[in-house]
Amino acid sequence: MNGTLKKALELLGGVVLGKEMQLRLSVACLLARGHLLIEDIPGIGKTTLAKALATVLGLDFKRVQFTNDLLPADVLGVSVFDAAEASFVFHPGPVFTNVLLADEINRGTPRTQSALLEVMEEQQVSLDNSTRLLPRPFFVLATQNALDQAGTYPLPESQLDRFLFRISLGYPDLDSELELLGRSQNAGRPVLPEAVTGADEILDLQERADHVRTSTPLLRYVRDLLEWTRAGGRFVNGLSPRAGQALVRASRAWAFLDGRDYVLPEDVQAVFPSLAVHRLRPAGGTPVDMGAVLDAVPIP
């Protein structure tokens, strides 16, 4: 594995306890130039994860708490008339950062949600006839509370597609819990580690992850997976071609994290559940385990 990433994952593991898989997925998501949706109850460590990730990777971090009165300008920024200069001056919103934590995104109005999701896709802000590029890398971690549905605007499927992965953190295991409880210093908050890298290296790593090889048999496997989600009416919609491309990109990042220059079916299987879970809506309403999808499709 790449030394920087290994170190980063180690450090992150010391902050978010017992969540190696989720940490890996988060880093892979960043490497694949994707955005991450974390669905969980409050107080499980979502903010900690986002902050730690930004800090360890040496990236800027900003946070937006979504509420139903949050306006797009609150996220993107606003032009204010400066009397002294006699011109409009742009005040960048929190979106101008490397890592943006969009907390409880489903509490925001559809209008604000759309504004953010558009920016996530385009990596630029278009306001007042001018286009402003966001810093790179740009990585959004959005959280939503799955249980508390009152007064929320669930993200439409078309917009869920903008998130590469959707993960849940879940409760820590017993040992981690114990260690967590034992942390007394700093009012129970973890001490954030030092940065091990910076934006430039992350960009370079993203570039390298793009060149991980995907052989024809592997692409055939991905195709078979996509095909399986579309056939047989198991889901309202199957995975889209864009989702397929995202799957390949994510698999590459996963393989790169593993230190390989080629993708294995195992890589695809590792990222598939997180990638497909928010994109596939079961036709009958009964949830379908993504592991069952993997089990049903033989590796060619």
Added chain:
Amino acid sequence: MIHDKRRFSVVLAALAVAFAPHLMRVPAFVAAFVCSAWGYALGMQYRGWAVPPRWLRVILALGCLGLVFAHYGRSFGRDEGVALLSLMLGLKAVESKSVRDMLALLFLAYFVVVTNVLYSQGLLMSAYMVLSVLAVTAALIHLHSARPTLAPDLRGGAVLLAQSLPLALLLFVFFPRLPGALWGVQDDRDEGVTGFSDTLEPGSVSSLSLSGEVAFRVDFFGPAPDRDSLYWRGLVLDTFDGSKWFRNLPFEAAEKIADLPTDRTEYALTVEPHGKEWLFALDLPVIAPRGTVLRSDRTLVSLRLVRSRMRYDLVSAPAAPAVEAAGSRWTALPEDGNPRARELALKWRGEGRGTRGLIAAALDLFREGGFVYSLQPGAMEGDIIDQFLFASRQGYCEHYASAMTFLLRSAGVPARVVVGYQGGEFNPMGQYLIVRQSDAHAWVEVWEDGRWLRVDPTSVVAPQRLSVGAEAVFSPQGQGEAVHEGLRALRRVGRFFQLGWDAANNSWNQWVLGFSHDRQRSLWQRLGLDPSTRAGAGKLAGLLALGLAVVLGTVFWYMLRSRRAHTDPVAVQYARFCRAMERAGLPRRPSEGPVDYAGRIGLERPELGPAAREIADAYVALRYGVRGDMDAFNRLVGEFIGRKM
């Protein structure tokens, strides 16, 4: 292009193997053209010689066509076809650039291999043809595998051939055969056949004596008769014109016999092609097998000229009835010539001897008159009987038979010359009798007491001729020379191999080449599939349809199966590993990745873990990675399977 050199050399080597038997058969200019064309093609690959321009290739092709027609004239048959095929083999090599061209060459090579059967269907040639097919198939595999070594491709070819064997056997037994030779071209030639002609003159039998070629082989369906009664009658010669005996008897079939005599010998005779119509049978044939006629002189003739090996079942009995020697035919002699012999015969007759007495007198003359049994009696002209009887006194069996018949006829006793074979060599390895051209013989039949009595004058001159055969009489050790003991042992070993080889050839002839239309029919009948009855034909058709369905079904199944995973050699090899693990009770789930699977193997069967891990690594590197070592992977899987078994 760089590895194409090697592939092309392999293809050319396979072509050479396929073409080699034709090298001596085609005209010299064809052989020279093919060799130089191949040489140039190699030069193209290794020295970068230019591909001949299109117009030159067209001219060459037309020129070859013209040369073949100029050489052979206007007829077009086997030799012309093969010559043309050979020329094209050379031309195609010169214009070969792509893999497609090499494929065309190899398929052409298969065709060239097949043309060998137009010349020889013997055991040796068949073995060579199998070898050629193996070589061409291996080259075909090599063309696709492009492996650095040939051994796996050869092995692959052998496996392929072995797999095709059951189907070939099935087709051999059940594919409908045409009556007669399939290769019509074979029928219009009789090359290299030796045997009798229908005239007997001094030298006609002795010239055969030097040939070790097989005349026919005999399987006895019971105890074989004694060696000295093994007289294989071929032709009865009834007319003498002063210099030679020939057959002049009008064709007349013998009457059929109601009951077979009790004292009979049953056997099957397989005659080598000799291009004539007569067949051979032991004294005296009583029934005519299918396709033959029994003449009134109790000789067998075939309805077709014997141009291919022919097997027929025979029954012979010494006591078969004979046709009365009526008329003057059997005592007729030329008006004049050989006065001294006539005088001697009349003198014997004047002494009041009966037929028996005359025979005894003639035999006594041969026994006591200083006669010598010789292969080179020297040339004789004019009154050849007189010269032989009173001057040279040296001769081979034809001289004795001819002279004795002349004497008896001069004395007014009906007599005739019979030519055929005497004796034969029993092959203990195949339990059959080999009769060679060197066993050719001539003897006399005399009419006495209502039947033709066989008299062999040679028996009194050279008794050992009948007990050991002519070959032994005239070979060095037969003349009692002191032969070194080691040399004799060596000769015995040689003899052993000769007999073994003949036995193998005989089995090949009987079971493979001899599997004719008739034998196929009789096999079907024995299986209850007689195509001439309605039920049998229906059953046969049903069986054939079923067989076809099974074969096609299998092919389709394989095609369907292989469409998914088994086209890639890497996948095939990995599937072998998975099957081995499945037998070990740890099957791979279809959706289980190779690394996960190896991990699970390591958990459940720790002793197999490291090897499985190695195989998985080699596999993913080959199938998903950038670089991989196919040979190492093959070796790993091979070792794994070998160790587990």
